[in-house]
Amino acid sequence: MAAEHSHAPATSSHGNGHGDADDGAVHVHIAPSGFYWGIFLALIFLTVVTVRVSYFDFGSANIIIAVLIATVKASLVAAFFMHLRHDKLFNTISFLAAFLFLAVFILLTYDDLGYRGKLDYAYGGKVDAHTGQAAPGGEPATSATADSVEHEGPPGAAGEHGGGAHGAAGGHEKHEK
Amino acid sequence: MANVSESVGHGHDHDAHDAHPSFLQHHFDTPAQQFNASKLGMWVFIATEILMFGGLFCAYAIWRGLEPQVFDDAHHFLNKILGATNTVVLLFSSLTAALAVRSAQVGKRTMTSVYLVITIVCAAAFLVVKYFEYTHKIHLGLLPGHCFGHPGFSGAIQNGEEVGTCLRIHADSAPGMPQWVKAVDESGHVQVLSPRANMFFGLYFVMTGLHGVHVIVGMSILGWVLYKNQKGAFSPAYFTPVDLGALYWHLVDLVWIYLFPLLYLVGKPE
Numbered sequence: 001m002a003a004e005h006s007h008a009p010a011t012s013s014h015g016n017g018h019g020d021a022d023d024g025a026v027h028v029h030i031a032p033s034g035f036y037w038g039i040f041l042a043l044i045f046l047t048v049v050t051v052r053v054s055y056f057d058f059g060s061a062n063i064i065i066a067v068l069i070a071t072v073k074a075s076l077v078a079a080f081f082m083h084l085r086h087d088k089l090f091n092t093i094s095f096l097a098a099f100l101f102l103a104v105f106i107l108l109t110y111d112d113l114g115y116r117g118k119l120d121y122a123y124g125g126k127v128d129a130h131t132g133q134a135a136p137g138g139e140p141a142t143s144a145t146a147d148s149v150e151h152e153g154p155p156g157a158a159g160e161h162g163g164g165a166h167g168a169a170g171g172h173e174k175h176e177k
Numbered sequence: 178m179a180n181v182s183e184s185v186g187h188g189h190d191h192d193a194h195d196a197h198p199s200f201l202q203h204h205f206d207t208p209a210q211q212f213n214a215s216k217l218g219m220w221v222f223i224a225t226e227i228l229m230f231g232g233l234f235c236a237y238a239i240w241r242g243l244e245p246q247v248f249d250d251a252h253h254f255l256n257k258i259l260g261a262t263n264t265v266v267l268l269f270s271s272l273t274a275a276l277a278v279r280s281a282q283v284g285k286r287t288m289t290s291v292y293l294v295i296t297i298v299c300a301a302a303f304l305v306v307k308y309f310e311y312t313h314k315i316h317l318g319l320l321p322g323h324c325f326g327h328p329g330f331s332g333a334i335q336n337g338e339e340v341g342t343c344l345r346i347h348a349d350s351a352p353g354m355p356q357w358v359k360a361v362d363e364s365g366h367v368q369v370l371s372p373r374a375n376m377f378f379g380l381y382f383v384m385t386g387l388h389g390v391h392v393i394v395g396m397s398i399l400g401w402v403l404y405k406n407q408k409g410a411f412s413p414a415y416f417t418p419v420d421l422g423a424l425y426w427h428l429v430d431l432v433w434i435y436l437f438p439l440l441y442l443v444g445k446p447e
Contacts, residue, residue: 024206024207024208024209024210025207025208025209025414026208026209026212026414026415027209028282030279030282030283031279033276033279036272036275036276036279037272039272040268040269040271040272043268043271044265044268047261047264047265047268050438050442051257051261051442054257054438054441054442054443054446055446056446057445057446062442062443062444062445063439063443066438066439066442066443067435067438067439069438070434070435070437070438070439073434074431074434074435077271077427077430077431077434078427078431080275081271081272081274081275081423081427081430082424082427083278083420087216088213088216088217090217091216091217091220094217094220094221094223094224095220095223095224095227097224098223098224098225098227098228098231099227101228101231102227102228102231102234102235105228105231105232105235106231106234106235106238109235109239110238110239110242113239113242
């Protein structure tokens with residue numbers, strides 16, 4: 001019976017056992033079932049909203065709206081279904097750290113794509129897309145790279161970006177051999 | 178059972194070691210310490226899972242930035258209604274997983290099992306819907322890479338037009354390369370997709386495929402938790418595996434919450 005009493009704070013629905021004396025037992029916040037159903041209904045509502053909204057065109061804001069709604073949904077799941085709201089703060093920090101590093105990963109990749117030199121067929125080497133000057137770093141323009149780029153296939157169906165990137169990669173390989 | 182909770186409840190310093198409950202590994206001092214360590218381990222694992230999917234989301238962001246028009250055309254081949262149905266199924270299974278944890282926390286063992294079974298059934302339903310989506314795309318010749326528009330996938334007649342066939346628009350295009358694909362999209366429009374659209378379907382199949390693998394793994398984990406629960410392994414003093422299994426399942430839900438709008442919904446409506 002003593003056990004029952006010591007667990008009472010954990011099993012009651014307001015259930016805040018954090019302030020209790022440390023008896024070594026597991027104390028967690030236990031939300032009422034109705035609360036979880038409420039979160040579920042909110043998630044369904046947001047799903048309906050994001051589908052309905054997708055039938056309207058907001059141009060480039062489409063993806064921003066979709067990701068914002070998804071982030072609200074994900075926050076609800078993480079905070080309440082996954083108990084982060086009443087969990088140790090360090091667990092939340094570990095979780096959010098993943099998104100921080102993911103953001104670093106994506107932003108650096110974007111930065112690289114935006115500022116790497118583009119292959120210029122007429123020049124036969126890489127050119128900075130913003131200044132029009134020969135791009136710093138990477139391979140210097142040589143006849144070998146220019147040749148191999150032309151053999152890599154015409155840019156016809158392939159887009160400038162895609163074709164250029166493939167051509168550059170192929171040119172590198174051939175040159176190194 | 179009663180023994181276990183009693184020994185936890187007393188928790189005097191001097192008898193903490195003598196009265197070791199059976200679920201407490203001997204390198205932990207208290208059940209709370211063990212519980213918190215398990216949780217932290219799970220959250221670090223979840224962080225690595227997010228980074229694994231993150232690579233694919235990065236690829237998605239890059240290719241969508243490079244080829245917005247192709248992504249826009251190709252995403253009309255995904256069925257919004259099926260995607261939304263699967264979203265609701267996964268959200269509901271997340272609810273039942275959370276309720277399974279709650280039942281375990283308050284010691285309702287039968288309800289824990291019931292909720293776990295509902296969760297696993299929802300996971301299976303998700304995979305069935307995914308199966309129909311995959312087969313439809315494969316029959317249209319939308320498998321990525323050299324399969325894209327491959328003549329091996331027989332054409333079909335839809336809306337009175339021969340579709341789902343490979344179109345050798347460039348006679349000199351190399352065999353084994355992605356081809357143009359003519360097919361009826363989900364709005365009923367006949368579309369001719371550029372070979373570059375195979376990148377969209379590559380991302381679609383890899384992202385939803387990796388997610389599908391997680392669904393199967395999640396089903397296995399929850400099945401094991403169900404088995405242990407039936408054997409009476411859990412109590413309000415010890416429900417860590419139910420909690421962590423549910424956390425994994427919520428992760429599967431989290432990934433889908435982003436996959437659904439990014440693959441099915443963004444782009445111009447037709």
